[in-house]
Amino acid sequence: MQKTGFLHKNKAIFIYGISSAVLLLLLKWLEWRFMIVDHAMEIYIGAIALIFTLLGIWLALKLSTPKVNTVIVEKEVFVEKEIYLEKEIIVEKEIYIKENPDFTLNEKEIEKLGLSKREIEVLELMSEGFSNQEIGERLFVSLNTIKTHSGNIFVKLDVKRRTQAVEKAKRLSIIR
Amino acid sequence: MQKTGFLHKNKAIFIYGISSAVLLLLLKWLEWRFMIVDHAMEIYIGAIALIFTLLGIWLALKLSTPKVNTVIVEKEVFVEKEIYLEKEIIVEKEIYIKENPDFTLNEKEIEKLGLSKREIEVLELMSEGFSNQEIGERLFVSLNTIKTHSGNIFVKLDVKRRTQAVEKAKRLSIIR
């Protein structure tokens, strides 16, 4: 998994390495054919050039890779679902994103903003795309109540619209 | 278009190829010049080793640096101020949230849904919490145009509201 990933990511480098090797061989062959210079010397030089190029590449990658590895946090995983229907093989690949596994609720932020339990509930349903009416139905309260809640949420989050509220709440890890 | 794209993408490789060719010519010349000198060989080999090592490092860094850049994108969230009055020590903590580093745009999904470039743009601004009016101003088009776009987006995404559209688009990796 990691090796293939490495190969894939550094494809250009390997392509270069291989192509330069091929080119060197070609040049060697041409030299051999026309007997211009001493072969042993040329092969020696070529080998050194190639080896030290690869050494340089290896060195650079070895020294720079750790940086990348420490920063990468794998968040998304794709799950593919295939549906086969009778004779006609309809393959529908629906791709979902798994929920962020390393989500930690930012309770400190909630407290700082002064958001109540109920407001968080409303916020969560908002983020799932429910209308105020639907949220009210789910929480068994009236539309007006949800409007009041959402209004208070906007004030506390210092935003103007629900879309902004959701964006900010997610950014602050108040909701998933 | 494709050829230029290839050239552009592998620019570093071609630059490297050309420069190494030039270097080889230079070394060739040096070889002829110092053929008589005793320690020419050692110097020659050493120079080649050094130069090709450096070139290898340069090549590797050139090709791997962009990956590093895309990984460490950070977004400012808020500034937390803790003020201690007794000792008059003011501590400022800046807290950031990392943007998802391994986001890959799901172009297959975009194509399947038939979303146009402009619609994606509108979708992105929507996800940032902008109103239709504001989106229109940012894209230099009228409110009505954005309404048309957003309507088309909802149909294509099979949703009823903008909040749902944003939620689904994020889930499908159509937007960040």
Next chain:
DNA sequence: TCTAAAATCATGCTAAAGTATGAAGGAAAC
């Protein structure tokens, strides 16, 4: 060059969202 898709804009309308204000019951804090 012709054509289909994309992008633009408009009007009229309905639905939903958001604002402002007030009020009342209940629980926890002081």
Next chain:
DNA sequence: GTTTCCTTCATACTTTAGCATGATTTTAGA
């Protein structure tokens, strides 16, 4: 026992969002 905050609900109003429909202009592909 009063105060404070949370939750609930209401009314009235403004703004924004969304729907349906039609039309024009660009743009890009066959």
